[in-house]
Amino acid sequence: MYRRGVLEAQGFPARELAERLRDDDVTVWVDLCGPSQADLALIADELGLHELAVEDALHPHERPKLDRYETHCFLSAYAVRLDRSGRLETSELSAFLTRHALVTVRADDRFDVAALTTRWDESPKLAGSGVGFLAHGLLDAVVDSHFEAVQALDEHIERLEDLVFADHPDNRDLQRRALALRKSLVTLRRVVLPMREVVNALMRHDLVDDAIMPYYQDVYDHVLRATEWTESLRETVATIRETQLNLQGNRLNLIMKKVTGWAAIIAVPTAITGFYGQNVPYPGSDQPWGFWVSTAAILVVSGGLYALFKRRDWL
Known part of the structure; x- marks a missing residue:
């Protein structure tokens, strides 16, 4: 009080x-x-x-x-x-x-x-x-x-x-x-x-x-x-x-770009080796230099795609 x-x-x-x-x-x-x-x-x-x-x-x-x-x-x-x-x-x-x-x-x-x-x-x-x-x-x-x-x-x-x-x-x-x-x-x-x-x-x-x-x-x-x-x-x-x-969403898009880029790079050697793996004669099929040509093609084309994707920030 x-x-x-x-x-x-x-x-x-x-x-x-x-x-x-x-x-x-x-x-x-x-x-x-x-x-x-x-x-x-x-x-x-x-x-x-x-x-x-x-x-x-x-x-x-x-x-x-x-x-x-x-x-x-x-x-x-x-x-x-x-x-x-x-x-x-x-x-x-x-x-x-x-x-x-x-x-x-x-x-x-x-x-x-x-x-x-x-x-x-x-x-x-x-x-x-x-x-x-x-x-x-x-x-x-x-x-x-x-x-x-x-x-x-x-x-x-x-x-x-x-x-x-x-x-x-x-x-x-x-x-x-x-x-x-x-x-x-x-x-x-x-x-x-x-x-x-x-x-x-x-x-x-x-x-x-x-x-x-x-x-x-x-x-x-x-x-x-x-x-x-x-x-x-x-x-x-x-x-x-x-x-x-x-x-x-942005991280997912970035991951998808990288996965797509690597898939494209991997597709090149797969295509070349798959083509040479066909049961038909190909240049150098029975010569050692044929193997080195296919290997060089894989490395050159894959390296070119990697450089291209890297420059465009796809990888």
């Missing part, structure tokens, strides 16, 4: 919420990790939360959104983290925003609450904005996780670009990594793109006062940058895949 932006109490029972919130100078943050329906029902009764919002908080995989009700707003968002393999992990987070209370609901403990409270503690001069200040810290933490994931994905994609133009690329590994990155980007886009509407709608709410508004605008700018960056990376991954296929 905060009073005029100063932390006054913590760890008190949820049944005291209504009593403490009778003071207009008080702002309360309630954090629920993996709550049961009964736990959330108690908070809902104390704060008068809408049953549809409570149902959304209990059911996972909601779309990032901000729903407005008569006495409060319901926020759904996802914090993200990229592991070393390039796979994106999401942490769903729901929040109820009333005039004097913020209630966060987490399905598990993957969301770093300690980092969130640190953000609040680092900006005590803004704590007087009440719930608007707490909501800003929450959104800032979520959007920063999006931005960090985009940056990490960008680094993964840069390394993938280097592998595409390697002398001996592992095409199977490249394809697997490209598809994994594309999947992560699709997931990231699904949670980042709706955040523009969420932050924009909250900026128009009366919970956000003039003192905290510039900080919301900064978060909105980060959302736009993360969205544009995500779209750019999706196009980059698609381009890398197309480039890989084009390079494979």
Whole structure:
């Protein structure tokens, strides 16, 4: 519980919420990790939360959104983290925003609450904005996780670009990594793109006062940058895949040119020896010099074809 932006109490029972919130100078943050329906029902009764919002908080995989009700707003968002393999992990987070209370609901403990409270503690001069200040810290933490994931994905994609133009690329590994990155980007886009509407709608709410508004605008700018960056990376991954296929096609064409050239060179001695192998007399057929003439013809014609193909870069 905060009073005029100063932390006054913590760890008190949820049944005291209504009593403490009778003071207009008080702002309360309630954090629920993996709550049961009964736990959330108690908070809902104390704060008068809408049953549809409570149902959304209990059911996972909601779309990032901000729903407005008569006495409060319901926020759904996802914090993200990229592991070393390039796979994106999401942490769903729901929040109820009333005039004097913020209630966060987490399905598990993957969301770093300690980092969130640190953000609040680092900006005590803004704590007087009440719930608007707490909501800003929450959104800032979520959007920063999006931005960090985009940056990490960008680094993964840069390394993938280097592998595409390697002398001996592992095409199977490249394809697997490209598809994994594309999947992560699709997931990231699904949670980042709706955040523009969420932050924009909250900026128009009366919970956000003039003192905290510039900080919301900064978060909105980060959302736009993360969205544009995500779209750019999706196009980059698609381009890398197309480039890989084009390079494979070019290598195949080069191999076919070389195989065709060598086939033409090999065809010459095959034709000459096959011709001389016919059961008919030929010049020098019964003389040693006939063998040397056929051998010289093979070497000269084959060497000429090799030089011609080499000059035309067919070999």
